[in-house]
Amino acid sequence: LGHGSGGQLSAELIGDVLVPALGSAAPAGALEDAAVVPIDGVDVVLSTDAYVVSPLFFPGGDIGALAVHGTVNDLAMRAALPVALAVAYVVEEGFPLADLRRVAASVGAAARAAGVPVVTGDTKVVGRGAADGLYVVTTGVGQRLAGAAPSATGAAPGDAVLLSGPIGSHGTTILSVREGLGFDADICSDTQPLHRLVAAMVDAGGDAVHALRDPTRGGIASALNEIAVTSGVGIEIDEQALPVPAPVQAACEILGLDPAHVANEGCLVAFVAAHRADAVLAAMRSRPEGRAAVNIGTVRDTEPGRVVVRTSVGSRRILDMLVGEQLPRIC
Amino acid sequence: MAVTPREAPAREVWSIRVRGTVQGVGFRPFVHRLASGLGLDGTVRNVDGDVVVEVAGPADTLAALVRALREQPPQHAVVAHVTVTRGGDAGALGAGFTVALSTSAATTRPGFAGLPVDLATCDDCIRELFDPADRRYRYPFVNCTACGPRATIVDALPYDRARTAMAGFALCAACAAEYADPTDRRFHAEPVACPACGPRLSWRPAGEASDPGATSEEALAAAVATIAAGGTVAVKGLGGYQLVCDATDTAAVHRLRTRKRRLRKPFAVMVVDTAAAGVLARISPAELRLLTGPARPIVLLATHPGAPTALASGVHPGTDRVGLFLPGTPLHHLLLRALARPLVVTSGNLSDEPIAIDDTDATARLAPVADGFLLHDRPIRARYDDSVVRVIGGRRFTVRRARGYAPDxxxxxxxxxxxxxxxxxxxxxxxxxxxxxxxxxxxxxxxxxxxxxxxxxxxxxxxxxxxxxxxxxxxxxxxxxxxxxxxxxxxxxxxxxxxxxxxxxxxxxxxxxxxGVRGPFLGVAYDGLGLGADGTLWGGELLLASYTGFRRLGRFGTAPLPGGEAAVRRPARMALGYLLGGEFAVPAGPAAGFLGRMPSAERDTIARMVARGVNSPHTSSAGRLFDAMSSLLGICDDADYEGEAAVLLEAAAAASGGTEPLPWRLTEVDGLWVYDWSGTLTAALERARAGTPPSELAAGFHATIVAVTVALCVRAAEQTGVTAVCLSGGCMQNRILASRLLTELGTAGLTGHLNHDVPANDGGxxxxxxxxxxxxxxxxx
Ligand SMILES: [Fe+3]
Ligand SMILES: [Mg+2]
Ligand SMILES: [Zn+2]
Ligand SMILES: [Zn+2]
Missing domain, CATH: 3.30.420.360 (Nucleotidyltransferase; domain 5)
Structure with missing residues (x-):
């Protein structure tokens, strides 16, 4: 198994192995990070995620904050406000108690800040070597905001592609800390909850907000490709409009990474009907999480399933999902 | 009652099938002239890619016809095979000789026939082009059965005018007569045209609409004036748009480079004739044949050493090679004669985009680059960029196979x-x-x-x-x-x-x-990067191969690519990879000078990346070793175009010409013979520090790779008994490497083969x- 880096291969693992195994219990329709489950006419939104980040502590956050924000954000991408969370810890024997306290405190602080209770949970201690320190699994239940039903299938030709903030900080920070590369002096993770930003967007755009995605693993490239495929549309992005903080850009250059492939934990991409795009963008900018929001491109009916970046030279480069680890394609 | 006189020779019926390059080259008119001249009865027609002659007459006259078909075909025809089937109904052929309609029998012989390649303007047409008395005087689209557009104008097969981009141009009476006359050079010349009925030029200054009222001469004059004034003109060529400027004007070339964002990659240069080419480069007989041949490729030629050149310094910076080509269409002849100087003629595109062929698309895309557009109203049906060739070992070696070669x-x-x-x-x-x-x-x-x-x-x-x-x-x-x-x-x-x-x-x-190598052979594949059978990146490989499979026998020692593709774009990173994390160790002493030259932040981060395996996949690439050596010798730290570091290293080696290898050794790792490059790199660094010029070390490095390769092949031959060695991969575009390998493999009793028609790079x-x-x-x- 070499499916760790969140791109093409993970998608294949899900599509070829995990979902087929469910048979008739598989979800109907497109796969989303959160599912809408109607209960007695009420749209309940459900999401679950396992957090295995290494290192556990990093500038801008830790695994506990991430475990709250990630699940809150997955709910938010279906225009749902979080109602309750469940948190499970898998702890390796010998893991320092002080660190566990620190993570638990972080979970609490993040949940309070997001305004969502942690209503239940679980803890398992496993033998040495059976886990790498600490894993956290978070499940969230949310309630859908009235007026919008964004879905990964919803992007439509003509939509504006809006990005809520700068990209690349989280993944670069994690890599820098884990491998001791020293970039984390200038960069920190962007991890933050986005449900209030989404509420503001839905307020301004209503059902013109067609699709939302948080570009976590695989970066904005994976998020855009997933939407392009699921919605059956082409997406064209303007390279110069992509906000990449200068230290992130510098780090990516030296590491040979495309910032578009680097993970984020505190921004989202939105596909919004053109006539409401300016209003939604203004609403995003009125929130601190969306202060630096920008319009980065448009959805087209040509080249369905493909994401193309218009470069500063004026050529059109195909922006692909990562295929496993980055393998050079240059001969 | 018909009585045949006894003295008369027996009349026979033969069906003659001619296979080869026999369509779109004036073959049917040639057969018609021949057969009529011999007084034979019958027909000639195209059948798929072949020409079939059904003919009746005395046996010895028929034999004379077959001989002539074999021995005196038209200029651009290649007769590969003539098969004769005897017998048939003489009466059915009637009297006299005629050209019959093409037939398609795609079901009977499933090849790829009938789509001929484009051919450079022939001498007869050039004479007409510059003959004031000719009705096609200065007509930019003059052509005949021996020349002109083919693959670039075809809509459908068989190749007939109605199924080409010429269908919309109704023949005038004069052209129609030529087209229908079996004795005329333009008999069934599908793109035949003249000023009265054919395509016309038009001129569009950048940012303006074209002036439909202007004549072809006015359009041409505007383009000529723009180029003469230092501007860039986008010219609608045969297989796509080209960007053209004055190759002797430093400012013009610089401006084109800036606009195209192409810093150093050499530009091709078109010159009016072979004399003008000879002024700019040394030309061997084999190179001359390619330069003047019907495909009219760009030929990579050696410049005159030490001599001042008429070309602006920005045309081919840093290399002793210049890509020259001659006009292949009447339009290019007119441009070159009018401007009377070498012209930069480069693909009409931005960076890696394909060459533009559509007028609307081209005028939009090339607007930031061109000061004006020289257009015409004959559509381009298929994209054929200019081909690029060089001569290695006396034979054609194709670098880019397109116009004039593809889709043969x-x-x-x-x-x-x-x-x-x-x-x-x-x-x-x-x-x-x-x-x-x-x-x-x-x-x-x-x-x-x-x-x-x-x-x-x-x-x-x-x-x-x-x-x-x-x-x-x-x-x-x-x-x-x-x-x-x-x-x-x-x-x-x-x-x-x-x-x-x-x-x-x-x-x-x-x-x-x-x-045509059949049985098992030794394969030497030297290139940048390709995915190996084991999931790692290969590129310096010795294989025992057949058409169906292979076994890896040897490889180059590996080194990490710090930052993946970033290491390909910056050879200095690759050098750091070899020094800091390669399979073999280079001692700290010799490496210190180079390490000290690198920016410390980059060096330290790369050291860490390599140590921790962060985005640093390992490769056994030969191309990357050339890159690293180029940077270690201070020749190229950053590549502006693919292969630049190796191109400049080859140029440096050519300037020295030394053949003494640097130290090297073969070792065995996991059952493979592995080239340990540590001695080579160490010696190069030490000698560079001691004052040996980089060009001498570059030459020594080339000699080393040749020696390593021959040693690997000799071992493999001893073990397997296989003596044919097929050399391929992008590194074989290096003439020093490829030609010495051919020679020295021969000396070692092995037979080396290079690619010729098919590019050794990934185009093959x-x-x-x-x-x-x-x-x-x-x-x-
Ligand atoms: Fe290759
Ligand atoms: Mg998730
Ligand atoms: Zn001709
Ligand atoms: Zn005419």
Missing amino acids: PLPLPVATDRSILAVGAQLKHTFTLARADRALVGPHGGSLDDADALAAFHATLGQLTRLHRFTPDVLAHDLHPGYLSTRYAAGQPPGLRRVPVQHHHAHVVSCAAEN ISYGQAVVAAATCDEGG
């Missing part, structure tokens, strides 16, 4: 009853269609990560499969899952048979196949894949 089918050594589509690699992309005993390699298409190049791949594939009624049932592809060609194959219907082909196997098979991968697929399916495997 190549032999497929193992005939197939399948229809094989080989989708190629990623850079310098081509695809190949194979069926029966023929492989049709599509024209050069650029880098597939460009959305327009990918679209052009789909368009060209669509066009050629439609023309040849080709429905693939086998897909051959690379192992690299990220190549957009592999992804294309993956996206095709699941019912198609798939043949994955390892990158370097495809390289060496491409060489073996076009050289699709052909290699097709051959492997044909052989694999043939085995029932």
Whole structure:
């Protein structure tokens, strides 16, 4: 198994192995990070995620904050406000108690800040070597905001592609800390909850907000490709409009990474009907999480399933999902 | 009652089939003249790609006809095979000799016939072009059966005017008469045209609409004036738009470079004739033949050493090679004569995009680059960029196979009853269609990560499969899952048979196949990077191979690529990779100078990346070793274009000419012979520090790689008894390396082969894949 880096291969693992195994219990329709489950006419939104980040502590956050924000954000991408969370810890024997306290405190602080209770949970201690320190699994239940039903299938030709903030900080920070590369002096993770930003967007755009995605693993490239495929549309992005903080850009250059492939934990991409795009963008900018929001491109009916970046030279480069680890394609 | 006099020779009926390059080259009028002259009765017609002559007459006269067909074909015809079938109904042929309509029998012989390549303007047409008394005087579209556009104007087959971009131009009476007259040079010249009835030029200054009222002469004059004034003109050429400026004007060349964002990659230069070419470069007889041949490729030539050049310094910075070509269309003849100086003529595109062919698209895309557009109203149906060749070992070595060469089918050594589509690699992309005993390699298409190049791949594939009624049932592809060609194959219907082909196997098979090497052979594949059978990146490989499989016998020592593709763009990173994390260690002392020269932040981060394995995959690439050496010698730290570091290293070596190798050794790792480069790099660093000039060390490095390769091949030959060595991969474009390998393998009792028609770079991968697929399916495997 070499499916760790969140791109093409993970998608294949899900599509070829995990979902087929469910048979008739598989979800109907497109796969989303959160599912809408109607209960007695009420749209309940459900999401679950396992957090295995290494290192556990990093500038801008830790695994506990991430475990709250990630699940809150997955709910938010279906225009749902979080109602309750469940948190499970898998702890390796010998893991320092002080660190566990620190993570638990972080979970609490993040949940309070997001305004969502942690209503239940679980803890398992496993033998040495059976886990790498600490894993956290978070499940969230949310309630859908009235007026919008964004879905990964919803992007439509003509939509504006809006990005809520700068990209690349989280993944670069994690890599820098884990491998001791020293970039984390200038960069920190962007991890933050986005449900209030989404509420503001839905307020301004209503059902013109067609699709939302948080570009976590695989970066904005994976998020855009997933939407392009699921919605059956082409997406064209303007390279110069992509906000990449200068230290992130510098780090990516030296590491040979495309910032578009680097993970984020505190921004989202939105596909919004053109006539409401300016209003939604203004609403995003009125929130601190969306202060630096920008319009980065448009959805087209040509080249369905493909994401193309218009470069500063004026050529059109195909922006692909990562295929496993980055393998050079240059001969 | 008919009585045949006894004295009269017996009248026989022969059916003569001529195979080769016999269509679109004036073959039928030639047969008509010949047969009529001999007083024979019958017909000549095109049947698929062949010419068939049904003819009646005395046996010895018929034999004379066959001899003449073999021995005096028209200028651009190549007669490969003449088969004669005797017998038939003489009465059915009637009296006199006529040219019959083309027939298509695609069902009877499934090759790739009838789509001839474009041919440079012939001498007869050039005479008319500059003869004030001729009705086509200065007509930019003059052509005849011996020359003119072909593949670039075809809509459908068989090749007839009604199915070309000329269909919309109704022949005037004078042209119609020539077209219908079997004795005329323009008999069935499908693109025949004249000022009264044919295409016209128009001029569009950048940012303005074209002036439909202007004459061709006025349009040409405007373009000439713009170029003369230092501007760049986008010219609608045969297979796509070209950007043209004064090659002697430093400011003009600089401006074009700035606008095209192409810093140093050499520009091709068009010169008016061979004399003008001789002023700029040394030209061997073999090079002269290519330069003046009907394909009119860009020929990479050596400049005169030490002599001042008429070319602006920015045309081919840092190299002793210049790509020259001669005018191949009447329009280019007119431009060159009017301007009377060498012109930069480069593909009309931005960076890696495909060459523009559509007027609307070109005028939009090239607007930021061109000061004006020289347009005409004959549409370009298919994209054929200018071909690039060089001469190695006295023979043509194709670097980019496009206009004038593609889509001529190549032999497929193992005939197939399948229809094989080989989708190629990623850079310098081509695809190949194979069926029966023929492989049709599509024209050069650029880098597939460009959305327009990918679209052009789909368009060209669509066009050629439609023309040849080709429905693939086998897909051959690379192992690299990220190549957009592999992804294309993956996206095709699941019912198609798939043949994955390892990158370097495809390289060496491409060489073996076009050289007719049959049994097992030794394959030396030296290139940048390709995915190996073990999932790691290869590129300096010795294989024992056949058309169906291979075993890896040897390789170059590995080194990390710090930052993946970033290390390809910056050879200095690659050098750091070899010094800081290679398979073999270079002592700290000799390495200190280079390490000290690198920016400390970059060096320290890369050291950490290499140590921790962060985005630093290892490779056994030969191309990357050339890159690293180029940087270690201070020749090239950053590459502006693919292969620049190696190109400059070759240029440096050529300036020295030394042949003494640096230290090297072969060792054994996991059952493979491995080139340990640590001694080579160490000696180069030490000697550079001691004051040995980089050019001498560059020459020594080339000699080392030759010595290593010969030693590897000799060992392999001793072990396997195989003596044929097929040399392929992008590194073989290095003339010093390739030509010395041929010589020294010969001295060692082995037989070296290079690619000729098919590029040794990734442009040849699709052909290699097709051959492997044909052989694999043939085995029932
Ligand atoms: Fe290659
Ligand atoms: Mg998630
Ligand atoms: Zn001619
Ligand atoms: Zn005419």
